[in-house]
Amino acid sequence: MMLEVRDITVDYDGVVALEGVSFSVERGEVVSIIGPNGAGKSTILRTISGLLRAKSGSISFKGKEIHNLPPYRVVEHGIAHTMEGRRLFGLLSIEKNLLLGAYTQKNKSSIHNKLEEIYALFPILKERRKQLAQTLSGGEQQMLAVGRSLMAQPDLLMLDEPSLGLSPVLVKKIFETVKDINQKGMTLLLVEQNVREALELCNRAYVLQTGRIVTQGSGKELLSSDLIRKAYLGI
Amino acid sequence: MIEKRTEISERRRTMFKVKERVFSVLVFTVVICLCAVSLSLGQEKVVKIGAIYPLTGNLASTAMSSKRGLELAADIVNNYYDLDIPFARTKGIPGLNGAQVKIIIGDSRGDPKVGMGEAERLIKSEGCVGLVGAYQSSVTKTASQVAERYGVPFLNSDSSSYALTARGFKWYFRLCPSNETWAQNLVSFIKQVEKEKKATIKTLVILHEDTEWGASSADMQKKYFTQAGYKVLDVIAYPAGATDVNSEVLRVMKAKPDILVMNNYITDGILYTRTFKTLNYNPQHFLTWCGCSEPGYIPAVGKDGNYFFSYSEFAPELAQKRAVVKQIMELYKKKYGENINENTVRAIPAVLLMVDAINRAKSTDPAKMHKALMETDIPADQLISPWAGIKFDPKTHQNIYARYVIVQILNQAYKCVWPPELASAKYVWPWPEWNKR
Amino acid sequence: MEQLGKLLIQMIISGVMMGFVFSLIAMGLTIIWGVMNIINFAHGEFLMIGMFFSFFFFKYVSIDPLFSLPMVAVLLFIIGFITYHLLIKKVLQGPVLAQLVVTFGLSIFLVNLAVFLWSADYRMIENPIASGKISLAGIAVSIPELVASIGSMIIGAAVYWFIKRTKTGMAIQAISMDKDAAAIMGINTDRLNAVSFAVGVMCVGVAGALLSNFYYVFPEVGSFFGVIAFATVALGGFGSIEGAMIAGVIVGLAEIVGGFLLAPAYKYAIVFAIYLAVVLIKPTGLKGW
């Protein structure tokens, strides 16, 4: 098991956001977490990356406990997190954003190679690499956010609503990219509200409601389950 | 069984430890309280005098000197000293069964509002029978309003704003001269210079920091110089906390006056000295007020301070004429290891007069103290200040015998040059140019 | 007319020279604000400490302020670093009020400590290497002021380079734009906060050391420069380093030229008026984020 989250409880100043959440991700998998707004999806990712502390429970990654580490140590263990809303460094150039993604990397030539790899994946970023990140369009910003995470050369990439606020065409494109990244060997933990696309893409998925996991299964199983069809797909 | 007992006693012991600690703290507290009570019972009645000074803020070093003056005055009253000054050879206040004097100091931080609050506290919470202070005229103004409201005497020996006595307060008395006195003294001095040095002095510029003190001093100077037939080319106000005074000096240079009359504190005084030198500004002379007389000024500027005229309310030269001045200077030097300075001298008479009034009134009753203050007539030989005595104008309560002396910095020391009867050195006029020293 | 022209040139030179010193002071303040969102009310007091250190090096070990400058810089960096760990760090997560109170309290504490340790007296470094003046065609340039402005420019440029061109500087910029995003890039935000605070304190301390060549040293000196620093940072835009640099020069010029042309009494009012004018057009200041 690459990532194992066991029975975590998280609160914001006493207001419970997650209660006894457990799940796991295996190497090479795409695992989705779906659920309505405010269910606690982002909270899960923030807890894994160390931005939040779980009140109880544990998180292990590649066999090591990581739930007590500060964010910068979690990155060193190989987890990259693309936060909801991109969270780019708007007043820095695209290239500097990407280089900051590689902050933990020491090897200059491997950073350079990775940069070229990202540019190959998103040619538009190369074209605009001297421009400030805030001048990019929504879709381009999302590419940059994903690219910046990949620069850390992680073993696990966590994506928080990568399709948020994008036009249908771009949503499709983002999902293609995600699939592409996975096929190149990246393990993915995907949080989405575009339930259908997410379920079609993933190997397994967990459904979160008000801080608890209410059901889980393979993407296909869930696509055909009544609960999902009624609540999320509107069928 | 034995084990059990040891266990119990062990536990007792730890319990006792806690109790013991609590108990000893209690005992300690009670003992301290008893000591305090017995001390205050054992002592004679204590008369509290409140003092308001800017202990923190940019006048802190000045206020430190004043504080020493207050301490020294209280010490002289409370203990036996062989000095030719009233209350030195007795312990406490004779007219009040030897009551001791205690000075309670409030920190105004140089802020009129804070000073007001402190005055309130000193009168209401501390029970002070009278107030002294408060150095800056702006603070004295508000603090004395509080004294006026509560009907307790406010004796002021170090604020010079003319406006303070113009208010006609019942409880406010000023021992020291005002900025009106200073303007008159300056004009007399310049007239004398014209005669003695055959100098042609026709124009002047007045430079002042923009608090009430500086502004009202400048008003008075403008009034008296104009009356005496001199032309005031410009009156320039500037912020008291300036970090740079280039624009001020350049404006003065543009106006080209014969003399520059300045009203400044020490910080800006140092800054001006540097800027005059850098820009090589040389009028016939500089007449400064206040800043150049602060104890920190000469150490800070060194030789560059030479030749500035300034004022003083203390003339060490008096030591040769009045025994008491010499005695106080020696006493101070012994106590604090440095020479007494003007700000210390200024703080002393207010406390001594308050004591004198209580002594004559044989009471701390405000009405009786007020009557005694109005009847004050102290001759010059009992004073350490260069005043001609203390007697209050019945309406304004300004000491009609108050006056300043004019000093010049020569060889990095203040030398009295006016009035002629106190002069100890010949003054240098005109100003020796910066480049030619 | 010719005289007025000369006076004007004189003023512009003096104004720009003081301006560079203001820039350096403001840079320190704006870095601290930008990175930690903390208003460092004790900024002026660190200036005071820098001045006192220079003075003591001169007085007790006879090292000229110019040569003790690197040592003062290092000492202030260390003091900033320690201050961060002892105080600032503790309140960063806390309520805004605590953040205001802590630096405000620190400023009062430092002033009183200085009065206690060193007394409230005014001190001046007499005859430092940087003294005297250069006179050219009736225009006087004070050498200590010139040295202070060139020194401020050099240090300011070095700090600018550090923030804009080094990896650590880039990380500091990242934190100032988005703390959480920076953290998940692998940036140790706590350590870089400490570095930023220390750099900010070092900037103002160096400015103090440079000022000590011609400005008097006393415990309350910080409040004078502190106020100007706040106005400068506000004018330049909170958190903007370029803004602080430009605004420093504007403030220096406004103070002197404005003071001369209008009235010295209003020279700080003029600075404030310029600030208001800029804010009306661009609420975030000249270069605000």
Ligand SMILES: Nc1ncnc2c1ncn2[C@@H]1O[C@H](COP(=O)(O)OP(=O)(O)O)[C@@H](O)[C@H]1O
């Ligand atoms: N910073 C915060 N402070 C307090 N409550 C928060 C904060 N962030 C999220 N919450 C609350 O926690 C719950 C889960 O939020 P979140 O994880 O963002 O949900 P999701 O990502 O599933 O939309 C919500 O009720 C939300 O209001």
Ligand SMILES: [Mg+2]
């Ligand atoms: Mg979310």
